[in-house]
Amino acid sequence: MRSDAERNYARILSAAKTIVAKQGAQASLRDVARRAEVGMGTLYRHFPTREALLETLLRDRFEALAAKAAALESARDPFAALAEWLREFLSWTPFRGLASALMATLSDQESALHASCHAMRQAVGRLLARAQESGQVRPEVDSLDLFALVNAVGWVSEQAPDLAARQERLLGFVLDGLASQQDDADSRECR
Amino acid sequence: MRSDAERNYARILSAAKTIVAKQGAQASLRDVARRAEVGMGTLYRHFPTREALLETLLRDRFEALAAKAAALESARDPFAALAEWLREFLSWTPFRGLASALMATLSDQESALHASCHAMRQAVGRLLARAQESGQVRPEVDSLDLFALVNAVGWVSEQAPDLAARQERLLGFVLDGLASQQDDADSRECR
DNA sequence: TTGACAAGTGGAGCACTGCTCCGATTATAC
DNA sequence: GTATAATCGGAGCAGTGCTCCACTTGTCAA
Incomplete structure (x- = not known):
């Protein structure tokens, strides 16, 4: 050049x-x-394209997050590892519209961002699988569910400062929803 | 006129x-x-304003949803009633960007939409309170959490058709996350 | 050191956007 | 039939994304 x-x-x-x-x-x-x-x-x-510019801004971070996920694969508690990664993922909000951009890349295989976060998604998929094998996460959850929900929490945080302040809390609710459930709807009523 | x-x-x-x-x-x-x-x-x-136009398009529906919430207040199972209302809320997706518009109205008191969905939010707040009184929903959840999470699921559904197909499923996870939890993180590991 | 020339540059230009403004039009009351 | 206030419509302004191409400039062989 x-x-x-x-x-x-x-x-x-x-x-x-x-x-x-x-x-x-x-x-x-x-x-x-x-x-x-x-x-x-x-x-x-x-x-x-605008996406090419965003992709270049994000690439390093995606690689770092993929590496972090890989490192967490050997953690003792798979659920805690997954939770830690998700918190790490959400802690980094470089700009408004990131969540939306990330979701768009899921279906657009051509996008520069698609390739760029593929490795990251695969790595967190393995974290999820480990948490499921240990029985801590419901078996029917797949990595698209997980990615969608964590981005949804990220999106909420973009909407208003007071919602950003609740990010941890909302992630907590979502994580509990993904965790294995002891009770079903009927037994819940009896408590 | x-x-x-x-x-x-x-x-x-x-x-x-x-x-x-x-x-x-x-x-x-x-x-x-x-x-x-x-x-x-x-x-x-x-x-x-653009918002004034959207508000007029949405007003009837908000009123109907508020009425539905009011009707569900006397339902036998408060948790099921809440779940039913949320499903009803999400079943109606008139256009892309609705979730975002709704979240924006939360902080903007001046907005036409703010007034328009205030009654609805109040009504669903009462549904939530009932579900909490019955011990089915965690006491620390407030109606802003609920509104944010249900809109987050709505937002996800706007992102891609295959995500829209998972709407029910994602709402299910979220609802389980809001439901009273029998176990904490430690006991989860033992199962 | 000096051209030759491909690689790189910058901004004019097009079609679009939200939104305002105001002269022309028209429904209505008298 | 007329006065007039309410209403109308689109030109105009400043912004947008994106393309195109005449011009400039870094590089490298001679």
């Missing part, structure tokens, strides 16, 4: 990081270009 | 219903005006 191209690439990424953090995933790309002191053409040359 | 104004009001609402169902809450208002065969000025005269 030519040296000026490399410089611009870095400038764009840096500008995008700031602006996306402030305005969310729907930030104006013109604003990004402006802040990077670069033309629209240059921005689109380096990042042909 | 002048007769031509009344006619245009109805035309706009009818057009909005169709277009919002197709394009979601972010539908182009120009499209709505075009379909209603009305100028932009006319549309904005009747509905000064």
Whole structure:
């Protein structure tokens, strides 16, 4: 890559990081270009779609989360490991619209983000399987359920500050819902 | 109201219903005006904000849901009543972006939608309280938790058709998470 | 050191958006 | 039939995503 191209690439990424953090995933790309002191053409040359830009911003973190999941696979308590990973996942909210972007990549195989978080999803899938094998999580839960619900909690947190403050609590409810249940609806009534 | 104004009001609402169902809450208002065969000025005269338009589209349904909640207050099994209401709530997905719009109204007291669904939220709050009094739902859950989680499930369903197909299932997990828990994390490990 | 030239740049331009404004129109009351 | 206030419609403004291409510039062989 030519040296000026490399410089611009870095400038764009840096500008995008700031602006996306402030305005969310729907930030104006013109604003990004402006802040990077670069033309629209240059921005689109380096990042042909908005998603490509977001993917580059997120890639490192996805890899780190995948690694974290891999490390937790050997933890003593599989359920606690799963819970820890989910908390870690949710603790990092770089911008509004992340949850939505992540859900969109599930069905869009072409998307840059799809490939980028595939490894992460696989790794957390193994965490889930371990928790199920140990009998701590309901067997009918699959990793799509898990991913959808944790993103749902993330989405709620994006909606308002007072909801973000409840994130831990909501995740707790969801985790309890995924955990193996001793009672069914009928026996619950008898308590 | 002048007769031509009344006619245009109805035309706009009818057009909005169709277009919002197709394009979601972010539908182009120009499209709505075009379909209603009305100028932009006319549309904005009747509905000064996009929210005002959505609110009018939703109002009837909110009232019906509030009534349904009120009716369920005398049900025999409070938990089943709550579950039934939540299922009813989720069964009606008039357009993409509804969940987000509803969450936004929570913090925005000025919004037309805020007033419009206040009664509904109060009614379902009473359903929740009954289920808690009967010991079927954890006492620490409040109606904001409930509203947030049910909207989160609704949001997930908006993201992809195969996720919409899991709506019942996801709601089930969430409901089990809100239900009174017999076991804590330690005892779960022993099973 | 100097061209040659591909690689890279930047911004004008198009079609769209939300929203405002105001001259033209029209339903209605007298 | 006319006065007039209510209503209408679309031009216009500032913004958006994205494309296109004339121009500039870094690189490298001569």
